[in-house]
Amino acid sequence: MSTAIYAGVTVDVNDEGFLERPEQWTREIAVELARADGIAELTDRHWQVIEFMRQEFFAKGTGPTVRALGKSSGVSVKELYQLFPKGPAKTAAHIAGIPKPKGCI
């Protein structure tokens, strides 16, 4: 485990750059994580997904799949891929400061 500094805060990250401790996350950190993923500006639609990811993670212990996101986040699969072109579940989990999703779907 190593650390990184985002928005002036030192956070624990794994070797793929995912936050190890989701409680260290802030919205300011999310903005910088998004930039690192090539997303220059987080819109309201991005935030809707990010907040949903965190809610699901804290409720269930794991981030949602793209299918679950498409059904329950209020953002369709098509739009999810427009918002997060490098893969919605993975990128949104990274920005939301939660672990990378483990499933195959």
Place this chain on the structure above:
Amino acid sequence: MTTQTDANPDAAPAAAAPIAKVSIIVSKGSLEGIYPALILANGARAEGIDVNLFFTFFGMDAVHRRRMDHVKVATVGNPGMHIPTLLGGLPGMSALATHFMSKKMEELDIPPIPEFIEMIGDTGAGMYACRASVDMFGLERDDFVPQIADIITVGDFYAMAAGGQIIFT
């Protein structure tokens, strides 16, 4: 005298470049023939990899409007089922096996084929039917779901797959 090129099997492989594009051929029409391709395609898009799906022969059932809902597990000629061939051939066996497998997959958040095809289309993957197979089975454009962007030749497929990896299923 012949000269042999000295291929050194111990040479270190070149640093693995990440896969940027895959083209997946779907040639089989059974449940266990179609799902691996769809899971690979969906999983590739989830990693930000560009995907083309090319449906050929019986694989076209996955994107055939009237057939995609009736894809079954092969219970005959499938040693992996671990049931005697004669039992596998009994009426209803294939439907039963399909029912159990579909239930299990739903629990794992794996969608049924029609929903999966729609979802993969929404991820931005390109889907195509094979010209030779379409002609052979006497099918038309209208037989396919709208996610099928075009009916293409094998030459078109290779042009589209250029620069990426090809997976045959």
